Structure formats: structure tokens, C-alpha cells
Amino acid sequence: MIHSLAWQVTVPLVLAFFAVFAWVALGAGDKADATAISQTSGRIRSWIFWVLVAVFLPIFGYTLRDLPYSVAAVAGGPPQVIKAIGHQWRWELSGTEVQVGKPVDFHITASDVNHGFGLYDPDLKLIAQAQAMPGYTNVLRHVFTRPGKYRVLCLEYCGLVHHGMLAEITASEAK
Amino acid sequence: MADKPELPLDPAGKRGVLAYLAVAAVVLLLMMLFGLAMRLAQSEWLGLEAVYFYQVMTAHGIGMVAIAALGTAAILWYFLARRVRLSTGILYANLALFLVGVVLVLAGIFIGGFAGAWTFLYPLPAKPMGIWPQWAAASYLLGVLIVGVGFLLFYLDCARAILGRYGSLGRALGWPQLFGGDASEPPPPVVIASTVVTFINLLSILAGAVILTLSLINVYVPGFTVDALLAKNLIYFFGHVFINSTIYMGVIAVYEILPRASGRPWKVSRPFLAGWSATLLMVLAVYPHHLLMDFVNPTWMHVLGQVLSYTSSLPVIAVTAVGTLANVHRSGLRWNLASGLLFLSVLGWATGVVPAVIDATIVVNKVMHNTMWVPGHFHTYLLLGVVAMILGFMAWLDEAAARGDSALDRAAFWVFAVGGFGFTALFLLSGRDSVPRRWAVHLPEWLPYDRVAACFAAAVVLAMLVFALRFLIGLKRMAAA
Numbered sequence A: 001m002i003h004s005l006a007w008q009v010t011v012p013l014v015l016a017f018f019a020v021f022a023w024v025a026l027g028a029g030d031k032a033d034a035t036a037i038s039q040t041s042g043r044i045r046s047w048i049f050w051v052l053v054a055v056f057l058p059i060f061g062y063t064l065r066d067l068p069y070s071v072a073a074v075a076g077g078p079p080q081v082i083k084a085i086g087h088q089w090r091w092e093l094s095g096t097e098v099q100v101g102k103p104v105d106f107h108i109t110a111s112d113v114n115h116g117f118g119l120y121d122p123d124l125k126l127i128a129q130a131q132a133m134p135g136y137t138n139v140l141r142h143v144f145t146r147p148g149k150y151r152v153l154c155l156e157y158c159g160l161v162h163h164g165m166l167a168e169i170t171a172s173e174a175k
Numbered sequence B: 001m002a003d004k005p006e007l008p009l010d011p012a013g014k015r016g017v018l019a020y021l022a023v024a025a026v027v028l029l030l031m032m033l034f035g036l037a038m039r040l041a042q043s044e045w046l047g048l049e050a051v052y053f054y055q056v057m058t059a060h061g062i063g064m065v066a067i068a069a070l071g072t073a074a075i076l077w078y079f080l081a082r083r084v085r086l087s088t089g090i091l092y093a094n095l096a097l098f099l100v101g102v103v104l105v106l107a108g109i110f111i112g113g114f115a116g117a118w119t120f121l122y123p124l125p126a127k128p129m130g131i132w133p134q135w136a137a138a139s140y141l142l143g144v145l146i147v148g149v150g151f152l153l154f155y156l157d158c159a160r161a162i163l164g165r166y167g168s169l170g171r172a173l174g175w176p177q178l179f180g181g182d183a184s185e186p187p188p189p190v191v192i193a194s195t196v197v198t199f200i201n202l203l204s205i206l207a208g209a210v211i212l213t214l215s216l217i218n219v220y221v222p223g224f225t226v227d228a229l230l231a232k233n234l235i236y237f238f239g240h241v242f243i244n245s246t247i248y249m250g251v252i253a254v255y256e257i258l259p260r261a262s263g264r265p266w267k268v269s270r271p272f273l274a275g276w277s278a279t280l281l282m283v284l285a286v287y288p289h290h291l292l293m294d295f296v297n298p299t300w301m302h303v304l305g306q307v308l309s310y311t312s313s314l315p316v317i318a319v320t321a322v323g324t325l326a327n328v329h330r331s332g333l334r335w336n337l338a339s340g341l342l343f344l345s346v347l348g349w350a351t352g353v354v355p356a357v358i359d360a361t362i363v364v365n366k367v368m369h370n371t372m373w374v375p376g377h378f379h380t381y382l383l384l385g386v387v388a389m390i391l392g393f394m395a396w397l398d399e400a401a402a403r404g405d406s407a408l409d410r411a412a413f414w415v416f417a418v419g420g421f422g423f424t425a426l427f428l429l430s431g432r433d434s435v436p437r438r439w440a441v442h443l444p445e446w447l448p449y450d451r452v453a454a455c456f457a458a459a460v461v462l463a464m465l466v467f468a469l470r471f472l473i474g475l476k477r478m479a480a481a
Ligand code: HEM
Pocket: B032, B033, B034, B035, B036, B038, B039, B057, B058, B060, B061, B062, B064, B065, B068, B117, B118, B119, B375, B379, B382, B383, B386, B387, B436, B437, B438, B439, B457, B460, B461
């Protein structure tokens, strides 16, 4: 899952920073020629630059291919559609039953202030989201991959009962 | 040597800087206590009703952002005043407006009950479902506006002084040396960083003033509405640039103080100049990464938001981190509280950028946006970066007033560092597990993280208490030195 991947990438990089800084901190008391160090650091700096270029370009290529912003027509009939309206402080959903394997388009908006439509799976992992903004409709397409009880949590602070804005959606196997 | 300050620091200016820092010491401590209170409430160890939790959250957010700006502005002013002729009157005027604004903000929150979060996302201030009266929202918005006006004056004065000395933006940024093959000495780091911050923050404050004013009108005239998407764009342009600038002001302390400790001047290389100039342009266009989940925002802005998030923060952090490491590596430097905190601040900044950049990837943002991952990364570079810079500067001024480090100082340093990284790691872990941010009440599944985090937070507060007391006690001596 992307969540764990984000963590697994962060931790080693952060530890690498710790290691380098600790190494330099511990050796700071010795004395060596500043010019030589300055030259080496210049080389390291340009090396870092090219490594970053080499890493970023494929990351962009890979991650920017498939963005959540536009939904194409679906093969095999129209998608299921659920209209989701955020109100202070409840979700109004036009349906709460979905079928596994068939795309669902959530048409998300708000009636009063900004809310955030956060879709949580049965293990309470956030699997998709879009903002619910007054005056706009964001269309979020999601394909449920396993049956169970999903929850919608509010992910944009909307006032006193923000943390109380939960709703349920049930996904079941197609009959 | 071009590194030598050219102008004397006038005593009134120094007192002004110390006043900024004294306010910062007190407010940082207080706001950290608010932060601890929130963590304790989420842990269910402290019975803080939701209505008060969100007030405290609003106060903590705006208070920390404002005090980070004030504390780092003191750093900028102290060192920039040695290069260009800044106005001491403006230094004081900014502080006065700051204090007036703070009173209005606090009254709006704790007397009026305003709890619209520090980002006052339109149209929440005007639509609280009867939780706070109009005047409370107005007092908050007006207070923030007044603080903004103070900083506007502050940066206008910087712009005047920098242009007066260097003639143009390009020269102050070292463009003749970068592009023109001009072999003369480029401007010192403090001038380059200050120029970048002055330029971007004048723009950010103007955007902030526009949306604050529109929101103020909307509070009293509900028929006067603003497009919610436009409002959000303005708020995040303002908020992102303004808080980002605190790092760029704070890092001046690293450029100025570490070299004095290591005995090696900070070399302004061409990559250094290029990095700062690149950031100047990119930082203005990176804010759409706050709107990646607003699908209706134009797609090109989303893509720009992701790409610039990767590229915009890196030039400056790379030249600064490599520069810092090279500056102290085998330099014969003896660590003390000031140099230790400043070195830590670069580490805090660098490590915080990692989860931030990851979250700015659109496909990641879709499952991490507005989870605890977000406070996880920004607390890393604000608490362990910006605050460490301010504390390092304070400690250095105190040293300059001839005072050695005690065992208590060393203990406070380590408690701050370990507590700080532990505290932010738990935010990140919670984010990995999808815990939403800004929730007064947590589900039982999330409590273990909250509780461990609360312990680390308490450690940070303790360390801050030591730093704040140390500084306040030494104030008189510093003013006299
Ligand atoms: C002991 C130190 C600190 C503690 C315990 C602390 C704690 C917290 C907590 C619990 C939250 C709310 C998290 C949530 O969304 O549920 C928060 C939010 C925040 N903190 Fe801190 N914090 C600390 C230091 C700082 C510092 C140094 C800064 C900036 C310089 C800062 C800036 C913010 C901001 C801007 C927010 C966002 C508020 C919002 O979501 O509206 N904090 N902090």
C-alpha cells in the first residue's frame, strides 16, 4: 500500500541524514585543510544534483501518468453514481450500497463550508479522498475491491463537530 | 574580507531584537503547552471539550506561525542591519502592531470563541453554526490583518534598504556574479536570503490582506460572497509562502553564526546563488500542492504543484546542508548550545523535507492528505528546524554576552532533539495509519500513538522551559553587552 511505502521511503532517508550529520558532528573537533574540504563538498553537491535529476525524472514519469482528476467513460455500462453532500455536520449520501468490482463515481460537494470526503476501508485505512467544496463538484472514481463496511470521515476542518462527521457505505459482491 | 559586517548595530536596534526574542521565548513556551494540551486531549488523558480543543488548535496554529515569523524576523534584522541601513522605528512599529494583533486574535478566540483554524478557510469564519458570534470572527481576522500590516512595513523597509545599497533585485541576488561573469565578491548570504524573503513575502502578505478583507466583509455582509476555490487559492498562496519564509529567515543564523564558530567563512558559490534565485521563482508557484484534492482546480496546476514541490525546496536545502556539513567538517569547532542547535536545525529542515515531498506526489496525497502525516512533516522542519534556529540565535547572543554552557543546557539540548524527533515520528506513524488531522476526538485504535506522542511532547516543553528561562534571565546582561 502507498501509506506503508511512504513510510518505508521516509525512514531510511531520514536515518541516512542522521548518520551523515552525526559523522560530521563527531569529527568537527579535528582539524583539516578547508580548501580541500570545500572542493570535495563542491563535487558532492554536483553529484547530489545529478542523482536527484536521475531519480526525479522517472518518478514524475511514473506518478504523473495516471491522475485521479478526469474520469473516462467505462466499458460495460455506466458506473454506479453516489452523490455526496457535506453539511455541518453530517454526510448526505444518495446511496450507501455499492458493488465490488464495478466503478463508483462519487459526486462530491458541500452545502455550507468546505468538508473533505475521506473514504476509509474496513481496516480503517484511507483509500481515496476528494474535497467537498461549496459551489463545486469533484468527481472521485473508485473501484471497491473487497466487500465490507467502509466509512466516510470528514477530512477538512468544518467546525465544532468535524470529528463527528462519519457515514457508512457497504460494498458487496455483485449478484 | 567581504564577510565582515560593515555597519555598527545601534543599541536601540539591539534592544528591539532582544524584545522580539523575549516575546518569542514566552509565546513559544505557551503555544507548546497548547500543543501538549491537544495531544493529551487526543490521548484521553485530559478532558478538553471539543469546543475548547478547536479554540486551542486555532490559537496554536496562528500563534506558532506568527511567532516563527517574529523570531526569525529578529534574526534577519540583526544581521541585515550590519549590511544595509534598516529603520529601527519600523522594527518597533512591527512589534507594536504584532502585539495589538495578538490581543485581537486572542480575544476573538478565547473570549468570543472563534475556532475557524489558523487558515480561516472561507466561508467557515462566517458560518460556524452559531458557535461563535460575528465579532469573534471579525476580531480574529482583523488581528491577523494587523499583524500582516506590521510585517508589510517591515519588508517594505527591507526592500528600501536593500535596493538603496544594491540598486536592483538582480544585484542583491548576485546575478552579475551568477550570469555575467562578474568576478567581484557577491553579496553576503544574509543579503541574498533577505532579498528573497522580502520579495516573496511582500506578495504573500498582499494576497493574505486581500482574502482577510474579503472574509471580513463576508462575516458582516453574508450576501457578499467570494468563490470558495479562489479563496482557497489565495489563502494557501499566502499561508505557504509566509510560513516557508520563516525557514529562509531563520537560516540566516546558520550562515552567520556557524562560520564564526568554525572559523571558516561561508562561501557564496555560484550554486548557492543559483539555488536561492531558483527558489525565489519556484516557491511562488508551489502552493497548489495544498489543493491537490480539489479536483476542479486546473490539472496543470496540480502537475505544477507536484513537480515544483520536488524541485523548489531542494536547491536551498541542498546548498545549505552541504554547505553546513562542509563548514564544520574537521574545522576544529567546539560544540556549544548555539552551534549545536543551529547544526540540529539544518538536520531538522532536511529530514522534514523528505515526508513533505513524498506527500506532494499526487497519488500519495490522495491517501495521505489531511492525515497526521501533514503535521508530521511540518512539525519536523518548524520545530526542529525553525524553532531550533531561533533558539540557537538566542543562545549565541547569550554566549556573546559571555556565558558558558551548563550541564542543564546540554541536557535540554538532547531532550529537545530526542523529544522533538520522537514527537514528529509519531505524527508520521499516525499519518501512515490514516489518522485524520484536526480531530478533537480520536477513535480507540489511534490512542496508543497519541499517548506516546504526548510523552515526547512533554519532553519538548520541558526543554523549551529551560531555553526560555535561560534567555529571559540573561536578557539584562545581553542588553548591556
Ligand atoms: C511541543 C511542541 C509542539 C506540540 C506538542 C504541538 C502539537 C500540535 C498538535 C497536537 C497539533 C494538532 C494536530 C492535529 O491536527 O490533530 C498541532 C498543529 C499545528 N502546529 Fe504544533 N506542536 C508543537 C510545536 C509547533 C511548532 C514549533 C510550530 C510552528 C512553528 C507548530 C505549528 C503548528 C501548526 C501550524 C499546526 C496546524 C494547526 C491546524 O491544523 O489548524 N507547532 N500542533
